[in-house]
Amino acid sequence: MNRVKPNYSRPLDFKQGRVELSHGSGGRAMAQLIAELFTAGFDNAYLAQGNDGALLPQITGRLVMSCDGHVVSPLFFAGGDIGCLSVHGTINDVAMMGARPLYLAASFILEEGFPLADLKRIVTSMANAARIAGVPIVAGDTKVVEQGKGDGVFITTTGVGVAREDITLSGDLAQPGDTILLSGTIGDHGMAVLSQRENLTFDAPIVSDTAALHGLVAAMLDSGVKLRVLRDPTRGGLATTLNEIAKQSGVGMMLHESAIAVNQPVEAACEFLGLDPLYVANEGKLVAICAPEDAGRLLEVMLAHPLAREAAIIGEVTEDAHGFVQMTTKLGGRRIVDWLAGSSCRGCVEATSKIQLGMNGHVCVAVGAGLTKFHYHARIGGQCAVLVEDQGIDVHLFEHGQFADHFRHAQQYVLQRRHIGRSHVAECAQHLGDAGILD
């Protein structure tokens, strides 16, 4: 329909060029960015309509809608980048509702000065992910904020799909006696991102598990098994996801630590940083809850799918008015698997009772009663603070990025994950305050 040829003064410079405020102003520069980057990259007839919205084919059914903002740092990591992540994440959220994902919309908030080369790499990754998944990006928006008012690029994706006629999945449908399945190893995504951010290297690489799970979900639904709940354990990790479901359904859960697979390099990195993989984000895994009589069949179906080759039954739903998620440990003990409680250093020192990884990533933390050492790691204003108590308490300050270096040469600081009492927490806060880290 475009009988008038576009008449741009010069093409975008995807080698040296940078995002400018004009690319978000609604004018010619924005039209050029959209045409040469987004419309060309995402390449589908709906986006090419060039209107304020996409007019899509006729659909019939119960609509499912989900959205997710992506603010990951670093933008590129082993196994993926913010682009494919933003596609997979939203496809997965739609799929977890028992729906077939149909279309995506993507909104970009770009920081002035962001390299166009990086943006193109991200858009290409999104386009590939969407094409492979068969879920086109049909609508979009671009805004540019001044330098210092953003962080490179934020991407919000929204997905729509149609739910299967005969199936309703929801976090409030778990029943005591139900079986809990997990599609594979945990912690891969979060540790891939964190190790990149902290500049950690390990002998075996840690690779994000980012993947679109709608094919796996379709196979599971096709099997005819009565699924009650599906959810992908992203931010907050498996522990938080299961706590959410327990709360929604008003049930408890009993997990078996030995059944929960963790890749060895992930386990090592978590140990090194004092993190618990149960709280680390995943981007290509799902939790399924089904009636116990269906569990064997469901596990078979999952194991037959390339994205769930390490699927396992990891526990049972129990009757528990308090909604506690518990776990039998490898050593034969039992512990509460609590929610992730805060991710900021302030929050942690006040109230933490678990080792944690904030997905914003700048705080990890120690704790629990009976600890002989504890360790505090926070990045505030570009500095890392590490607090180690052994006989006394020491505070160490590191420039960002040197935290891991230090630990590499000081293995004695690798910490046990145990509980400490509130008095220790208060003491810790006091010392951090004295060091000017906490206010």
Place this chain on the structure above:
Amino acid sequence: MNRVKPNYSRPLDFKQGRVELSHGSGGRAMAQLIAELFTAGFDNAYLAQGNDGALLPQITGRLVMSCDGHVVSPLFFAGGDIGCLSVHGTINDVAMMGARPLYLAASFILEEGFPLADLKRIVTSMANAARIAGVPIVAGDTKVVEQGKGDGVFITTTGVGVAREDITLSGDLAQPGDTILLSGTIGDHGMAVLSQRENLTFDAPIVSDTAALHGLVAAMLDSGVKLRVLRDPTRGGLATTLNEIAKQSGVGMMLHESAIAVNQPVEAACEFLGLDPLYVANEGKLVAICAPEDAGRLLEVMLAHPLAREAAIIGEVTEDAHGFVQMTTKLGGRRIVDWLAGSSCRGCVEATSKIQLGMNGHVCVAVGAGLTKFHYHARIGGQCAVLVEDQGIDVHLFEHGQFADHFRHAQQYVLQRRHIGRSHVAECAQHLGDAGILD
């Protein structure tokens, strides 16, 4: 279904509290923020499902999907705020496709330290706008970025709707001979935001026109008039919107300046800042293009609606392979109404040929051949630069916010909007470079 009572240690402090990184970490703090603020505020059964996506009722029809990121500064302005704006904007984009907006999803990217009181005010405004419009916010997401990596709050809204059976509207359907209608005055939203940002006050207040237009669109479609194009002239203003349509349809346009209404305070503020209201954003106006024989009937329908009381026929679609939008001026002349070409100072000085307002707001600009004075206003690193040429060229630097004060006391700087040659632009750039403003 929530048989377990939420057991938060303390409620959120909506008076003194601030957004913390933990509010985006996926854990208990985030669950609390979502429950006490978003789910409570938006208050609908779909969001209350508490799953990763919303399961919505059965629909049948052609789906329409649109999304829009909102990064407005300041967040609160006369007539509205980023909250209601983000609801209206996306509802309007869906409505412009000839669809009935049904559901919204909202993604928040919050900056650590943002006051919870402001966030609550914004969420309340969104909730009210959605309720009044009858379009619930059914899905959402919250992320928190570190202080200095965001700008208070960014909101991306995505809307879905169902297109009317018998109607297809698109920017590529305008035909020579068609009539162009506008639903009211232009420039109100952009100047309301800009005058707040620049701390300008005028005798008569300038109020944003932000409004949901789906009711107006429904009335227009119900009238049975054959509409070809509907679009809301937001970023880039009326001029840019019409240029987009002209390009998509491969047609020209002839507008009549005298038919385009501008509120007097908006006109004065534009004059004062050297802006052209044709390029200033609107958030509650629409452009309609229809067959000439239907224009009278359509105008009647529009005038009868509260949101289009000042609707008018503003021009005609013409045959023009170059896609030029032209305008007969009030003085009987004729001029080209070009695209907004860039909004950054660098882009402007290089290539500007129109007076402009970047919606990111930090640049306005002069120009065109034959100018005797010209004026340059850019905010870079917190400084305002104003360049005025009369006999020679002067560069003035102002701290942010003092630009307008200066002009208030120096009326001789109020500038004519005329054309200058490229040599003047180069000279201007040279002087800005010497002053350390351009590199």
